[in-house]
Amino acid sequence: MADPSSYRPKPGEIPADPGVYRFRDAAGRVIYVGKAKSLRSRLSSYFQDIAALHPRTRTMVTTGASVEWTVVSNEVEALQLEYSWIKEFDPRFNVKYRDDKSYPYLAVTMGEEFPRAQVLRGAKRKGTRYFGPYAHAWAIRETLDLLLRVFPMRTCSGGVFKRAGQVGRPCLLGYIDKCSAPCVGRVSEQEHRAIAEDFCDFMAGNTTKFVKRLEQRMKDAAAEMDYEQAARLRDDIGALQRALEKSAMVLGDATDADVFALADDELEAAVQVFHVRGGRVRGQRGWVVEKDDEAVPDLVEHLLQQVYGGESPEGVPREVLVPVLPEDAAHLGQWLTGLRGAQVDLRVPQRGDKRALMDTVRRNAEQSLARHKVARAGDLTARSLALEELQQTLELPDAPLRIECFDVSHIQGTQVVASMVVFEDGLPRKSEYRRFIVRGAVGADGGGVDGAAADGPVQVDDTAAMREVLTRRFRRYLDDRSEATDLEVDDRLGEDEDGPAGARIDPDTGRPRRFAYPPNLVVVDGGLPQVNAAQAVLDELGIDDVALVGLAKRLEEVWVPGQDFPVILPRTSEGLYLLQRLRDEAHRFAITFHRQRRSKAMTSSVLDTIPGLGATRRKALLKHFGSVKKVRAATEEQIREVPGIGPALAATIHTTLAAEQQTATPAVNVTTGEVLD
Incomplete structure (x- = not known):
């Protein structure tokens, strides 16, 4: 734990202007990002008597080792920069809104040559229009099946689309008129894109013009006594109306709004939002956040930053209804207006239908918080207990907050790869995962690692592969640490302005380097031979501040370097469960990479x-x-x-x-x- 007074800036050095600040730990990692109207006033509040700080704030300032700031011209710029840095550095102590479940979206890949409608989850992709989120994937498929009568756009995968073009025959949907079959040239690229744009327009809430257009065409067909076409158009109108009925009408004035509500206790808060387009609820979403000492207006501000920061202009509605206005609501409204390119009304509904809808959303948030507390209580306790058990069993000086696990994968010596997975605070941190191509672990009677020898399969030494991977990983760490030391010396001589933390940040991308931070504990997949090989690497490199264990598969024994007998953890041990999750995740990650390389080699x-x-x-x-x-x-x-x-x-x-x-x-x-x- 660092003493905050050791890196406290002099009061005269801190400007009184608005800006954004970053706290870094001893390794140079950004641990907190914040903004302030007056940097001097805000930063001074962190360096008061530690006992007067909130426990989480106290942990943050004692974990930190330096603070830096950037002055901006106004608070709107501060909002933009704060969002960019939080997204880039993912600071440990910033508020993180976690989705309470994975929501499916109806997505239209407008970035493709022939746009495709499909169900997607996870991170949003560039060039794709999203509608939702929906509560269930089957609800999307039912709606899509109804709308394909009127908007016959492509829904097939790339492989099916390509194969249909090669054989010159469309799939079943093309024969039953639920796809315009661009794969076989029934419509041109421009015609199919027009169909996709109309579909997106309808899903965005502009429904009336399509219904009126079909009604007029139906009347014209009936007047010309083309009753078969008129009947088909009548069925299309019915399909549109049934699709509209699946979205509840909640506001009669065709309002486009996002309605947020919040339910909280002393420790956590649950947030729900209803996405209303054209007066109908088009989607619902929820988050849960640890409150710490943040007030509800601050939570609302950070929530809006996260929800709209990465959105396209179409994703920002005309109205944003919140339970309480943030402190700088005017600047936040300007920021949202800039994102949308048109005026955005940020306000608290006081009466009428919108207030009633806000109450409905709030009840959903209360139920979500209750469900989360039941599920989360055991999870938090289990993770804390697992880290505590590992600390005591392995006699570590501190709880292993960062654990790295390594695994090697190959088939008879071909496509030898390895994986490194990272768990922080007992949870996977997938952005820190790394993959290795192993080149120097071939046995004496084998051939090259990327192919079998002429007289039989390649022999691969797994311990040699593990040595190579650990050497590469920790040599990079030592290089970064040496560079940080050099920068620290230069800083004392007045030759560097960034300080030693700059060595851990890539100057080109502004992000942490790949192997900039050491683990508290290294886990290798294997028994005593693998553990001893790994320990030999650490000894050769002179690394003595990283603990090491191995987890053998057969009896789930924990091996410690230099000991003839393994550590046996009880089968009900939370620490053993955590090690097993690490080992299994490393194995999955390595197998996935191996299969990718093997598939690429077969098709190259x-x-x-x-x-x-x-x-x-x-x-x-x-x-x-x-x-x-x-x-x-x-x-x-x-x-x-x-x-x-x-x-x-x-x-x-x-x-x-x-x-x-x-x-x-x-x-x-x-x-x-x-x-x-």
């Missing part, structure tokens, strides 16, 4: 070996010629016609393919002995 072509020919140009080349065989038969002039390929690269491609064709072993008909083309 000679084009992958041409220097200077990246994935984009390779794709353009195949799209232009259709196959590698046709590329091989093309001249340099024909290759230069492909967009993005210049004379030098065209010459390289032509020369490489010609040389490959001369050295290739010809195919022979085994019956006649004839050489085949």
Whole structure:
């Protein structure tokens, strides 16, 4: 624990202007980001008597080792910069809104050549329009099935779409008129995109014009005595109306609004939001957050930053209804207006239908908080108990807040890879996961690690692979630590303004380097041989502040370096459960990477070996010629016609393919002995 007075800035150094500040720990990691109208007033409040601070704030300032700030011209800029830094650094002590469950969205991939409608979860992708979230995936599929009668757009995967184009026949939806079949050219790219845009317009709430348009077409068809077409249009109108009925009408004036409500206790708060478009509830979403010492207006401000910070202009509604206004609601409203490109009304509803809807959303938040407290109580206790058990059993000086686990994966020596997974505070931190391609762990009687030897499978030494991976990981850590020491010396000489923390931050991206932070505990998958090999790496590198254990699969024994007998944890031990989760996650991550490389190796072509020919140009080349065989038969002039390929690269491609064709072993008909083309 650091003494906050050791890094407290002098009062005269801190400006009284608005700005954004960052606290860093001893390793240089950003642990908290905040904004203030007056940096001097806000930062001074952190360096008062420690006993007067909130427990979590006290932990933050004692964990920190330095503080830095950036002055901005106004509070709107401070909001934007604070959101950018929180998203970039994911600080440990900032408020984190966790979704209380995974919500499905109806997504339209407008960034693709032929947009596709599908159900998606997880992080939002660029170039995709999202509608929802919905409570259940089946509700999306029912709505989509109804709307495909009127908006027959593509819903198939890329593989199905490509295969239909190759055989010249659409899938079933194309035959029953629920897809316009762009795969076989029934509609052009522009026509299909127009259908997708109309679909998005309808889902965004502009429903009336489509119903009126179909009604007019139905009347025209009936007047022309085309009763079959009129009946089809009548059914289409019915499909639109049934789709609209699935969304509850809550506001009669076609309001576009997001309605937020909050339920809280001393420790946590649950937030719910109803997304209302065209007066109908189009989606619902919920979050849970640890309150600490933050007031409800501050929680609302951070919530709106998280919800709208990464949204496209279409995702910000005309009205944002909240239970209480943030302290700087005017600046927050300006920020939202800038995101939307039009006026956004941020307010608290006082009466009428909107107030009644707010009460409904609040009741949902209260129920969500009650469910979360029941589920979360055991989880928090279990994680704390697991870390405490590991500390006591392994005789560690502190609880292992950061644990890294390593695993090696291969099949008979081919595509040897390894994984590193990271758990912080007992939970996975997937942004810190790393993958390794192992190249130097082949046995004496084996061949190369990327292929089998001529006389049998490659022999791979798992302990050698583990040595290689740990050496690479901790050598990078030592390099970063050495660089930080050099910067610290330069800082004392007045040659560096960033201080020693700068070494752990990549100057190009502004993000932490890959291996900048050491773990408290390293777990390897294996028994005593693997543990001793790992300990030898740490000893060679002179690392003595990182604990090490191995977890053997057969009896789930915990091996400690230098001990002849394993540590046996009870089968009901929370510490053992945590180690098992680490080992299983590392194994899953390694297997996934191994399968990806194996699949890529099986589908790779000679084009992958041409220097200077990246994935984009390779794709353009195949799209232009259709196959590698046709590329091989093309001249340099024909290759230069492909967009993005210049004379030098065209010459390289032509020369490489010609040389490959001369050295290739010809195919022979085994019956006649004839050489085949």
